[in-house]
Amino acid sequence: MKNFAFSTINYILLAVGFLIIIIGFILMSGDATTEEAFNPDIFSDMRIKVAPMVCLFGFLFEIVAILWPAKKEK
Numbered sequence: 001m002k003n004f005a006f007s008t009i010n011y012i013l014l015a016v017g018f019l020i021i022i023i024g025f026i027l028m029s030g031d032a033t034t035e036e037a038f039n040p041d042i043f044s045d046m047r048i049k050v051a052p053m054v055c056l057f058g059f060l061f062e063i064v065a066i067l068w069p070a071k072k073e074k
Helices: 008-028 045-067
Strands: none
Touching: 008 045
């Protein structure tokens, strides 16, 4: 087996972190305000507080996934 930079658990953790970031961006999406109508939903707590925190957690989780130590194989 070749020596890769990351172990299997690192790749799994990276995928989980990536999914958390995607969920955060999905939570941020929604209808926009147009010239014809104002949409007050652009200032909802979900879009300006929760979703950025989810994305931040995802990015921090990515850092942990990169730094996670690989187990030594015998």
